[in-house]
Amino acid sequence: MAESKASLSIEGKELIELPVLSGSAGNDVIDIRALGSSGYFTHDPGFMATSSCESQITFIDGGKGILQHRGYAIDDLAKKADYLEVCYILLNGDAPTKAQYDEFSKIITNHTMVHQKLVYFFQGFLPNAHPMAMICGVVGALSSFYHSDLDINDPKQRMRSAHRLIAKMPTIAAMAYKYSIGQPFIYPRNDLTYAENFLHMMFSVPAEEYKMSPIVAKAMDRIFILHADHEQNASTSTVRLAGSSGANPYACIAAGAASLWGPAHGGANEACLNMLEEIGTVDNIPEYIAKAKDKNDPFRLMGFGHRVYKNFDPRATVMRETCHDVLKELKINDPLLDIAMELERIALEDEYFVSKKLYPNVDFYSGIILKAIGIPTSMFTVIFAMARTVGWVSHWDEMMSQPGQKIGRPRQLYTGEINREFVPLKDR
Numbered sequence: 001m002a003e004s005k006a007s008l009s010i011e012g013k014e015l016i017e018l019p020v021l022s023g024s025a026g027n028d029v030i031d032i033r034a035l036g037s038s039g040y041f042t043h044d045p046g047f048m049a050t051s052s053c054e055s056q057i058t059f060i061d062g063g064k065g066i067l068q069h070r071g072y073a074i075d076d077l078a079k080k081a082d083y084l085e086v087c088y089i090l091l092n093g094d095a096p097t098k099a100q101y102d103e104f105s106k107i108i109t110n111h112t113m114v115h116q117k118l119v120y121f122f123q124g125f126l127p128n129a130h131p132m133a134m135i136c137g138v139v140g141a142l143s144s145f146y147h148s149d150l151d152i153n154d155p156k157q158r159m160r161s162a163h164r165l166i167a168k169m170p171t172i173a174a175m176a177y178k179y180s181i182g183q184p185f186i187y188p189r190n191d192l193t194y195a196e197n198f199l200h201m202m203f204s205v206p207a208e209e210y211k212m213s214p215i216v217a218k219a220m221d222r223i224f225i226l227h228a229d230h231e232q233n234a235s236t237s238t239v240r241l242a243g244s245s246g247a248n249p250y251a252c253i254a255a256g257a258a259s260l261w262g263p264a265h266g267g268a269n270e271a272c273l274n275m276l277e278e279i280g281t282v283d284n285i286p287e288y289i290a291k292a293k294d295k296n297d298p299f300r301l302m303g304f305g306h307r308v309y310k311n312f313d314p315r316a317t318v319m320r321e322t323c324h325d326v327l328k329e330l331k332i333n334d335p336l337l338d339i340a341m342e343l344e345r346i347a348l349e350d351e352y353f354v355s356k357k358l359y360p361n362v363d364f365y366s367g368i369i370l371k372a373i374g375i376p377t378s379m380f381t382v383i384f385a386m387a388r389t390v391g392w393v394s395h396w397d398e399m400m401s402q403p404g405q406k407i408g409r410p411r412q413l414y415t416g417e418i419n420r421e422f423v424p425l426k427d428r
């Protein structure tokens with residue numbers, strides 16, 4: 001990385017000179033690791049302008065609406081690859097040969113079953129438990145099945161953990177759905193693709209097989225691709241921080257799922273559909289646009305805005321096309337899509353959204369497609385978590401393989417009480 005220098009002065013007095021590092025694309029960074037010795041820390045709640053690591057997995061240019069995985073553009077991958085191929089690329093760095101793809105696909109397929117004891121973890125949940133609560137609990141429980149003989153410093157064992165998680169998440173996700181509707185769990189099948197297998201485990205019943213629609217399976221696979229990874233988002237940063245202490249990778253992925261669940265992050269697809277249902281009709285849109293603009297109203301347009309994209313989210317563009325394909329194929333005339341399209345039209349013309357560069361993000365259209373496929377709103381974030389698992393494990397593996405990897409331990413600006421005398425209760 002080419003190096004230039006940044007010098008930091010305080011009130012005209014030079015404090016320190018710091019190296020400026022350049023990557024292969026994107027912003028240069030000021031390497032502040034030496035700053036601590038000067039008696040100062042940087043302060044950046046929410047990490048608005050902080051690079052937390054060096055990575056070679058995903059590149060985003062928010063201003064240009066660019067998203068690339070290992071250098072491959074997301075719209076190319078969404079249209080020319082399948083999800084398992086994208087998983088291979090994220091984990092290994094390059095597109096697989098046919099032989100490598102077939103071997104990888106076989107490995108993943110042969111890890112889709114879960115230990116039969118894992119089934120019992122579901123029994124403790126109330127019937128109305130949110131499926132994401134089940135994901136956090138059951139994925140965390142996986143760490144009890146793979147721990148004592150797991151050496152995370154061995155690249156081969158890290159890759160096997162990655163394969164197990166990618167393979168088992170659809171099985172666990174479908175189990176959470178089946179548990180919530182009181183139907184028996186459906187075992188995976190080795191003769192189906194990744195997306196077909198998930199739909200099979202979600203919608204088959206012992207009495208009859210689910211009738212697979214190739215268009216729905218393709219749309220499901222594309223949704224997985226569009227959610228696979230996204231650089232250092234909140235849940236991926238959570239996995240990296242949890243993993244930096246050497247924690248069990250299955251527990252780290254459960255931590256990532258917990259972070260993703262929030263409505264400001266992966267929970268936005270569920271919140272977006274609930275919002276469209278609350279808006280109810282196109283006529284009510286102006287009232288909700290006004291609420292979104294009102295500083296005193298906590299309401300925000302779910303599915304709009306992004307920390308990085310200040311242009312269209314390239315995933316939303318592909319998702320929008322897929323949304324229309326699925327609704328056309330399934331001959332669904334969903335009034336929620338009418339509301340969504342009118343909301344998008346108005347928001348993209350409204351000065352407030354234009355000036356703040358608030359565009360529809362990946363969550364805006366995914367909810368409508370998932371609803372059209374017959375997936376309940378409560379499962380939307382579960383699908384996001386399932387698809388994002390490959391991103392989480394890829395970043396975890398990259399972090400663990402980096403020489404000199406340190407435990408993450410941010411500092412703070414302390415503004416609390418100091419040096420107070422403690423008076424025992426009896427004297428107070």
Ligand code: SDX
Nearest residue numbers: 230233264265266268292300301302303304305306307356
């Ligand atoms: C994902 O990081 C990732 O990559 C995430 C993700 C991934 O793949 O991992 O892309 C997935 O999480 C997509 C985002 C899904 N979340 C939502 O759709 C929820 C609605 N969006 C917002 O909550 C918000 O836009 C965030 C959280 C996504 C981004 O928030 P930021 O970057 O912290 O920006 P901000 O909250 O400071 O907003 C800037 C301004 C504010 O107004 P001012 O204080 O400057 O006057 O824009 C306003 C906000 O009030 N604003 C919105 C808005 N989003 C931001 N106003 C109305 N509706 C919105 N949706």
